[in-house]
Amino acid sequence: MAFSRRGNEVMVVDNYLHRRLALKHKMPPLVALPELPERCQIWKSVSGYEISHAIGDIQDFEFLEGIVADFKPDTIIHYAQQRSAPFSMKGIEEARLTLMNNITTTFNLIWAVMRHAPKAHIIKLGTLGEYGTPNIDIEEGWIDIEHKGRKDRMLYPRQGGSLYHTTKIHDTDLLWFYVRTYGLTVTDIMQGPVYGVVTDETENHPDLLTAFDYDDIYGTVVNRFVVQAVAGIPLTVYGKGGQTRGFLNIRDTMQAIVLVAENRPKTGEMRILNQFTEQFNISEIADKVCKAALSLGIEAKVAHLENPRLELEEHYYKAAVNKLAELGLKPTMLTEKVLREMLEYVKEHQHKIDKTLIMPRVRWSHALQHA
């Protein structure tokens, strides 16, 4: 929608993986959304612009190849990933699905582009989680290493905290190999956790919104805390709550992708950008949600849970985030106003909250317990 309203010809390809998994694992979004064809029609009625679509799985190379050959895109935004860390840690089938889906979609995309649109700019959604939580500053993709009196610029060493994050490292390695071998043009945006509901394009129609997930598997932390506050259950902070991440508003994800598409890297370049707006630890997020809730008359509490994940709960964290600002990104901050908007959206749909979905069901040690 962001590209369409700027006058671009846009095509969306979806295999409904997220929806199918949500059904199978009983983790519906807070508000049910119409399917893609209906959403395209609504968009047309709201904006006057047409978005074409195809329902299919880009793990099927021939399907994808046909689309790329016909549509000849200038820019491809690659979102076709299983992108939940807890899902990837649930069991062998979920792990396998994540690994296979994520590597196959990227591989097929690379080959479809090489064959039919070699000049296309591939924008891949990465994650800051690829870097993990190292004890040195995180740079944007590359690091200058001085070692035993010699120097080189190398891919920043990556170490993800879940199988999902590890598959994103695989993607980076795969794209970087094909970029330097065949001159593909790629931007990899390494994003932190996203919060928020509304973008410029979706505020005019509730059926155009993004799915608001709040369960333990799909829901990211701000969403979960907001739902817990509204539902009158304590905000579940995992462990000490000192886990620090860089967060961003959903409006800024759209802003970033448009900026990146309109400012292509050089042909044959693999450009890697980090994106987040503010760093918080989990306890700070909980405090902010409690404070915003109180301003709406909701008294929220915090409960520390045993951490279901394997992660450092207190650690150094400093990540560079300069390149998007240089392209002109105007950051949206996590203000009390933004949190109040989220709380109000959830309150409006309060009767739909299923409280049983929020407590963590997936433990990182799960596989061994069942061994």
Added chain:
Amino acid sequence: MAFSRRGNEVMVVDNYLHRRLALKHKMPPLVALPELPERCQIWKSVSGYEISHAIGDIQDFEFLEGIVADFKPDTIIHYAQQRSAPFSMKGIEEARLTLMNNITTTFNLIWAVMRHAPKAHIIKLGTLGEYGTPNIDIEEGWIDIEHKGRKDRMLYPRQGGSLYHTTKIHDTDLLWFYVRTYGLTVTDIMQGPVYGVVTDETENHPDLLTAFDYDDIYGTVVNRFVVQAVAGIPLTVYGKGGQTRGFLNIRDTMQAIVLVAENRPKTGEMRILNQFTEQFNISEIADKVCKAALSLGIEAKVAHLENPRLELEEHYYKAAVNKLAELGLKPTMLTEKVLREMLEYVKEHQHKIDKTLIMPRVRWSHALQHA
């Protein structure tokens, strides 16, 4: 055989992938070898020891799981990889086979071990090619990075020169993730190109030898040069020939694996070792083969070919290789005697050489030429 003759109970699992690809792509080894069941029988008649075997594909998880659950191995040596770089660069089908085979076998092995033999020591064959040719010293798996006044010990940044090498980087990331999450015990041996024909176990029977591949896709450089010298065709040095790698004798691969198995890392450790004996560039290898050939009365010549690969032809190369020496490895050097043994073995089978198999058929830029 090396483990069997030391009194261990040994089982071999093979899906004949290497043989099937050799047939399909018409690249037979110099000497045809009997299949696995017959080789096990010959071994028994020669040594008195039994080696059990199963023919099947460990991409089939249930097949692998059954074997691990029944056999309950203490040590697993993971060779189940498509391990030819040129093969992985041939076209989309070969690339896909390499990517899928290599990631799936490693993933299945990890889960079979987690479920049925969580204390087993996984020995994975890696490759020095994962590191590429950086401008700083290559360390054994990990590097201490000092950056902006802070320090961390991180996975050495990897950048492989082919899709095959990239899949080995995937393996490393996958194993390292499951090691630190579930406490698996892994040794990753990063080997350079291997040369040689005979080991202590195979010298007593020609049908126990390893396949001697000399074609452009399976054959490594020393094998190819030896065959070219015997066949009276010039030794094909790719480009300037300044490409430097660390080489090792096939006897030392066996020595290393036995040493590594007999000296387990700590439970829950991912130990990464580099292995090569001597560094040479390709021109130096060609000179050595010419000299050894001359001592047998064969006059060999060198021809510089346009490089079919994308790689630096002159570069810094210094890789650490201390840990195997600390375990007691006694290196075998690439002496004139060793090369003469190889030349004599090939001469004995000279009539079987197919000269059409040696010139490079796969160019790294192949995919784009056909786009």
